[in-house]
Amino acid sequence: MLRKFGILAIAFCALEAQAKVDAVQAARLGNDLTPLGAERAGNADGTIPAWTGGVTPPAEYQRGMHHPDPYKGDQVSFVIDGNNVAQYADRLPVALKALVERTPGYQMRVFPTRRSAAAPQRIYDATKENATRATLISGGNGIEGAHSGIPFPIPQEGLEVIWNHIMHYKGDQVHILNNQAVVLANGSFNLIKRDRYIYYFYNREGMTLKDLDNTLLYYKYKVLSPAKLAGNALVVQDTLDQILSTRRVWRYNRADRRVRRLPSLAYDSLQPDTNGLATADVVDTYNGAPDRYEWKMIGKKEMLVPYNSYAVHQQGIPYDNIVGPKALNSDLLRYELHRVWVVEAELRPSFNHPYAKRRFYVDEDSWQILAVDLYDKKGDLVGLQESHPISYYEMPLFSSTLETVYDFKGSRYFVDGLDNNEPMYDYDIKLSPRDFSPQALRRDGN
Template sequence: MLKQQFKQWGAVAALSILAGTAHSAVSEAEAAKLGSELTPIGAIKEAQGNIPAWTGGLDATAGTADKNGRLSDPFANDKPQFVITAANYKEYAANLTDGQKAMFEKYPDTYKMPVYETRRTAAYPQAVYDETKKNATQTTLLNDGNGISNFTFGVPFPFPQTGVEVIWNHITRYRGGSISRVVGQVTPQVNGDFTLVRFKDEFTFRNELKDYSESKDDNVLFYFKQDVLSPARLAGNVLLVHETLDQVKEPRKAWVYNAGQRRVRRAPQVAYDGPGTASDGLRTADNFDMYNGSPDRYDWKLEGKQEIYMPYNSYKLKDPDLKYDEIIKAGHINQDLTRYELHRVWKVTATLKDGQRHVYAKRVFYIDEDTWQATEIDHYDGRGELWRVAESHNVMYYNRQLPWYAIEVLYDLNSGRYLALGLDNEEATGYQYDFDRGYADYTPAALRRGGVR
């Protein structure tokens, strides 16, 4: 059944690809399927294959949120249905990515995937659903797919016809409007030893600014600021990014405040395969948030849909009673704390264009149809060898009606090391929302004024 469905989806994708990069704006009649035949953001709504029906996702009363924004686990009593290990993973190969298979081969004694009941928990605010329906009839691709127009927020392409449109759905997905978080990043040695780097991140999407104007910075998607809080040798450095919608027309604008020099400098390296902040060479700039930035260096092929075991409803990894050394282990995170479920994904293959440069010659994306979040990405080097395996452990922030990640990890199969980003178990508070920011808060001058040393 699954193979037949995959062939059908693949055939539809192939026909779409022949149409080139034409935009995905659809008729009003087609858009009316959102919320009726389809979920409000474009996923299959009814039960199909091995995936149950979507019935609205988790509502705000699914659990409790304490005063610090910490969520209870609505599925704390769930037990694994079975566990995939190196001994039996070939029995489940049809529903595993090549990266997941490689992890079983690399760590046969410790890597496992506890598989739980599939729960389609994704939900967004009604305003996101309303905007998505508008986008379906008016949002278009620009500049050979490297930008989009007629878009403010929501899902730009709920009826994607090309791979790059699926990628835009990931890049632009709703993450709460304005968010502040303190999170940790680690790059463990082969034996599991690590030093924690702590960041204070702020995201503010353009339409959430208190002095929002449609005409001001109309090519900006969101503003991002990242302060390094520790360790002491890095503390005080600050990154500021204006993320543009068309980065070929207007490249991402980025600045860095260097605490040692007390200077603000432009930072063109914060893009593509430039080094990730404090990553010890284990991630590129565009590995942040699984994938970000301009899609112009790749050709994007839409492969269709597939059912994959993915990290989902990963509330255990957000438990404030956990210490980081209980999560971070040699080779990979503590897989006993993970939860995998069978979900339907969009598969997209990105191949480096002739004449373009990037350390990743190919990437294979598996993007959750219920959230448009990239959840598994396999990265290949210039020799065509599988090099790095990215995995995001999805969680539904039901108190805010938005999906995001508990943590994201990037495994380096060659070095035996990995990077984990988003740890907040030992922090005093969870994610904070609805703070006021204006244009003046995201200028190089503000970056200079905010320097702490």
């Protein structure tokens, strides 16, 4: 028995060692690798350029503006539609190819590749420190030895890539006014406007390992319209290791003026006000504990993915010009060729979820998930998620401006992040954890 225990202990230590990289590998960060771990060089045929530090904001940009398009002078390189999509199949997420095939008039406008992603220097510095000390713990459900930056800039397995997405820099705190909509099969939709606040804990300036206390972020929102939903509110206290300590969620219902603790808002539980279309774990393309899936690294590939989506972000565009009857207005979208990490997740037999298999396409430059193929338990392709990202110059950070979930079987889709006719995100707002308590939720709801 002692011998068996010793073998297990040695194996465990080996696994822990594999979760880190040595100092020689870490020294590549900021050299042949970018500070966040991407290949600095371009590809062999020049269709992906070298990373040179990220985007330079246009001269007319001022803090508080909707972010002007730094690449508005770019010409379309080529267009993919239902007539020629098959010839690009090897460079398209499977579900994106399906969306083009099943949506009359949908065109993927492919532009020159612009490697615009960037982050603050302190995030780069923390990422280099994390590279030699971060490890997965609790069977992959948590992380130790990392703060602020990307935990696994030189990933050794698929789950590390997913954690990099979950923990990539999105600011210290932010106030957001935007809209979401479920677009039904007949093309009808109603906007729901939400007033949102997020206090990021893991990434914030001054964070140290001892300060983390298993906290990832705090989040709350209040519905502003339509009138029948206005006043409903939600607050979330999110943990890093959600097996060790579960996500805490409270909801305020205007009808009875009460705050109630929700038993769960994770995994396959449905987000409020999404007509049953959006599960809790599709927020930010993927979030929450990874324990219900087996994760597999497929590798890195050059793929055509949403990127630099400034055109659909611009101020003043009517929302019904963006939200089409079967898909977003593809005339406002931009696709580029980028290297992405491809990771597959297979649902473990003892669990249920509408998505029994997912294939994630994760940007090497920012660790933002850009697209997800969604499969049901029969193995049928049932949907697509897309994240349409931009650089938020004021931080800087690279994140989505719009997110979608397409339901192929129901011929409908969910879109979140419509902000063209709202004030731009406020990263200067002052927040604290006290703003995210059940008591604060009750005050906000009144």
